[in-house]
Amino acid sequence: MSEKSLDSSKIAVLGAGNLGYAIAKRLKESGYEVIVTGRREAVLESLKKMGCRVTNNRDAVSEADFVIITVKPKDLDSLIDEIRDCAEGKIIISFVAMKKLEDIRMNAKIVRAMSNILCEYGLAFTAYYCEFDDDEIESILSKLGDVYKAKDEKEVDLMTAFSGSAPAFVAKIIESFIYAGLNSGLNAEVSKKCALSVFKATSEALKTQSPEEFIIKVTTPAGTTIQGLRKLMEHRVDFAIVDALQATARRAMGS
Numbered sequence: 710m711s712e713k714s715l716d717s718s719k720i721a722v723l724g725a726g727n728l729g730y731a732i733a734k735r736l737k738e739s740g741y742e743v744i745v746t747g748r749r750e751a752v753l754e755s756l757k758k759m760g761c762r763v764t765n766n767r768d769a770v771s772e773a774d775f776v777i778i779t780v781k782p783k784d785l786d787s788l789i790d791e792i793r794d795c796a797e798g799k800i801i802i803s804f805v806a807m808k809k810l811e812d813i814r815m816n817a818k819i820v821r822a823m824s825n826i827l828c829e830y831g832l833a834f835t836a837y838y839c840e841f842d843d844d845e846i847e848s849i850l851s852k853l854g855d856v857y858k859a860k861d862e863k864e865v866d867l868m869t870a871f872s873g874s875a876p877a878f879v880a881k882i883i884e885s886f887i888y889a890g891l892n893s894g895l896n897a898e899v900s901k902k903c904a905l906s907v908f909k910a911t912s913e914a915l916k917t918q919s920p921e922e923f924i925i926k927v928t929t930p931a932g933t934t935i936q937g938l939r940k941l942m943e944h945r946v947d948f949a950i951v952d953a954l955q956a957t958a959r960r961a962m963g964s
């Protein structure tokens with residue numbers, strides 16, 4: 710699975726948990742030399758088996774060309790205090806939600822980024838913002854999937870909802886499809902397989918047409934689909950989704 714990269718940059722991932730594991734695994738598979746730190750033994754052991762080097766935060770930062778931070782927001786300040794004097798001049802990419810550039814005060818080049826857990830498969834949508842130029846940042850982030858250079862920091866905060874949290878919302882909707890299948894007498898395995906197929910293929914189809922055009926093609930006048938669409942409208946599913954993303958974005962912006 711390992712694809713050879715010409716890149717010789719060393720990347721440190723500080724705080725290998727859910728997101729850090731996914732990023733470290735993907736970057737390792739993409740050919741980078743990856744150094745990881747963390748507190749979850751099973752995660753560290755698994756990354757070690759893939760060829761990542763496990764060490765402490767200060768060694769990782771001293772050795773690396775790029776430092777990725779994936780600790781929880783509550784753990785960021787103490788991590789910054791710990792690495793401050795070895796981070797001088799390094800490029801630090803923070804994926805920590807709700808923490809602004811001004812919260813990451815170090816004598817280093819700081820990048821704000823937001824991605825999602827799908828980076829494990831190279832299928833994430835990653836937004837980043839920084840106030841300096843460095844082509845390699847985009848090159849590293851592109852290994853995680855699609856990349857978007859944000860116009861300002863606010864866009865990165867918004868992406869916490871639209872990229873970071875969104876896979877959980879999609880999984881919640883797919884879970885409801887599975888319950889609906891069970892409720893109608895389909896078994897869970899068949900319901901899940903069908904739901905995954907429909908979500909994947911619909912995403913593909915919508916690359917070249919608008920959702921509206923697509924819905925009209927599927928919906929026969931006085932047929933079956935319109936009955937389901939009426940129920941979705943009755944339950945105001947569109948409002949529920951807008952509300953969910955807005956509430957998430959508000960929290961990401963600090964309220």
Ligand SMILES: NC(=O)C1=CN([C@@H]2O[C@H](COP(=O)(O)OP(=O)(O)OC[C@H]3O[C@@H](n4cnc5c(N)ncnc54)[C@H](O)[C@@H]3O)[C@@H](O)[C@H]2O)C=CC1
Pocket residue numbers: 723724725726727728729746747748749766779780781782784787788804805806807823824825826873874
């Ligand atoms: N989980 C997700 O899908 C996403 C998470 N994020 C952001 O990524 C960050 C991490 O989230 P998760 O991976 O879910 O959290 P997590 O809790 O699974 O991972 C963080 C890891 O950092 C470790 N840690 C804490 N302090 C440390 C320190 N000083 N040195 C080394 N390791 C330390 C913890 O033990 C933990 O294992 C958060 O700031 C979150 O906002 C962003 C987008 C998506």
Ligand SMILES: O=C(O)[C@@H]1CCC=N1
Pocket residue numbers: 806869873874
């Ligand atoms: O729930 C959270 O706060 C983090 C940020 C985006 C996804 N997980």
